[in-house]
Amino acid sequence: MACMTAPTQASASRPADQPRPSQTTYRSVFAVGEFRVLFAAMLMYVLGFEFEILGLSVIVFVQTRSPFLTALAFSMGFAPQAIGGALFSSLADRLPARLVIGAGLLIRAVPGLVIGLIPVMPVPATLAVVGLVAATAPVFTAGISRLLPDVLDADRYILGRSVFNLTGSGTQILGLGLGGAILAAVPARWLLLAAGGSLTTAAVIARLGLRRGGARAGRVRGVVRATVAGNIELFSDRTVRGLLLAQWLPMWFVSGAESLIVPYAGSLGRPASAAGPLLAAVPAGMLAGEILVGRFCSPGLRNRLAFPLAAAMGVPLLVLWLRPPLLLAGLALLACGSGFAFELGIQQAFLHSVPERRRGQAFGLNSTGAMGGQGLAPAVIGALGGALGPGAAMTIAGAATILAALALRAPLRGARAHPTANPTSTL
Numbered sequence: 328m329a330c331m332t333a334p335t336q337a338s339a340s341r342p343a344d345q346p347r348p349s350q351t352t353y354r355s356v357f358a359v360g361e362f363r364v365l366f367a368a369m370l371m372y373v374l375g376f377e378f379e380i381l382g383l384s385v386i387v388f389v390q391t392r393s394p395f396l397t398a399l400a401f402s403m404g405f406a407p408q409a410i411g412g413a414l415f416s417s418l419a420d421r422l423p424a425r426l427v428i429g430a431g432l433l434i435r436a437v438p439g440l441v442i443g444l445i446p447v448m449p450v451p452a453t454l455a456v457v458g459l460v461a462a463t464a465p466v467f468t469a470g471i472s473r474l475l476p477d478v479l480d481a482d483r484y485i486l487g488r489s490v491f492n493l494t495g496s497g498t499q500i501l502g503l504g505l506g507g508a509i510l511a512a513v514p515a516r517w518l519l520l521a522a523g524g525s526l527t528t529a530a531v532i533a534r535l536g537l538r539r540g541g542a543r544a545g546r547v548r549g550v551v552r553a554t555v556a557g558n559i560e561l562f563s564d565r566t567v568r569g570l571l572l573a574q575w576l577p578m579w580f581v582s583g584a585e586s587l588i589v590p591y592a593g594s595l596g597r598p599a600s601a602a603g604p605l606l607a608a609v610p611a612g613m614l615a616g617e618i619l620v621g622r623f624c625s626p627g628l629r630n631r632l633a634f635p636l637a638a639a640m641g642v643p644l645l646v647l648w649l650r651p652p653l654l655l656a657g658l659a660l661l662a663c664g665s666g667f668a669f670e671l672g673i674q675q676a677f678l679h680s681v682p683e684r685r686r687g688q689a690f691g692l693n694s695t696g697a698m699g700g701q702g703l704a705p706a707v708i709g710a711l712g713g714a715l716g717p718g719a720a721m722t723i724a725g726a727a728t729i730l731a732a733l734a735l736r737a738p739l740r741g742a743r744a745h746p747t748a749n750p751t752s753t754l
């Protein structure tokens with residue numbers, strides 16, 4: 328049964344170096360030493376992933392000249408995450424967080440080091456290595472998410488989640504730009520080696536910088552059965568299910584629209600290279616929205632904004648039916664991305680809705696659903712794009728986003744029923 332009325336779980340284990348400032352700011356979040364270690368681990372993890380996928384795509388294309396195999400190589404970093412999260416995420420609650428995080432960083436380093444050190448590795452073997460490693464990703468992210476409420480209390484926890492969201496969006500842009508610059512100077516395998524070496528260093532930092540902490544259950548036997556049973560228990564809870572769907576559905580439909588950006592640019596008679604700014608528009612909007620809502624909105628206002636922001640994500644996509652020029656299309660996608668800040672309004676409610684003993688698995692399930700939907704939605708929206716045209720399909724994705732928010736308005740609005748434990752904090 329969900330711990331709806333329990334006090335904030337993080338407050339009992341606040342580290343000694345955590346201050347209690349009168350204001351909740353990003354600076355107060357980074358004042359916590361253990362959070363800085365988690366931030367470094369997440370930053371290196373995401374950056375290593377971007378480098379790995381970019382370098383792997385180049386290597387596979389150079390070896391095969393096959394667009395299909397290149398696209399398959401790209402998808403191998405995402406699709407297996409749904410399988411790993413569905414079967415293994417309970418490990419985040421069964422093993423010490425420091426072990427899960429450090430092992431996750433080391434495992435993520437394997438593809439870069441192996442593929443980078445073997446100049447002509449067969450493509451099937453390459454894809455197998457990447458797929459196997461990708462299946463462990465939800466366990467790593469669940470481990471970080473399980474530890475975060477123990478490191479940050481009350482509204483700092485929400486801003487800590489915001490920092491992780493900003494890290495994902497910003498690193499996506501940084502990784503593509505920096506990775507492209509590296510590829511212009513050195514062979515692709517050096518990009519993979521750099522990623523592997525950086526992730527190994529991050530694992531050492533996590534090992535030295537995080538508290539030891541105990542495991543919840545301390546066993547790894549029967550992990551698949553425990554994960555499946557835990558996922559069923561979590562999804563059977565109406566409150567948890569509603570908050571999960573509220574985080575998944577808008578993201579799925581917007582990711583489906585994103586998958587058609589290159590064809591959309593082509594439908595306007597522009598080359599594929601012209602889609603670059605459009606591809607960056609959604610993550611840039613996410614960055615702006617997270618900063619504005621996270622830094623300048625009070626906890627109560629963030630809760631009240633959850634529903635309107637989620638619904639508003641789909642509105643800018645409706646204008647793509649008219650096939651506006653690239654500049655206007657870019658502004659629409661920028662506005663769409665800014666709506667992702669709605670998640671900040673329901674993070675505290677989601678944390679309080681799950682049993683503490685399944686906290687890590689709950690975040691692993693959230694990651695699994697997000698990744699699985701981002702793999703499926705582009706296929707569905709892409710099929711619509713083939714039949715109706717990219718602009719029309721992206722408009723349908725926008726309408727679906729609005730309808731999803733309306734259908735889930737109860738959990739989105741219900742977030743205000745779970746106030747943070749620091750109501751007097753001002754931003």
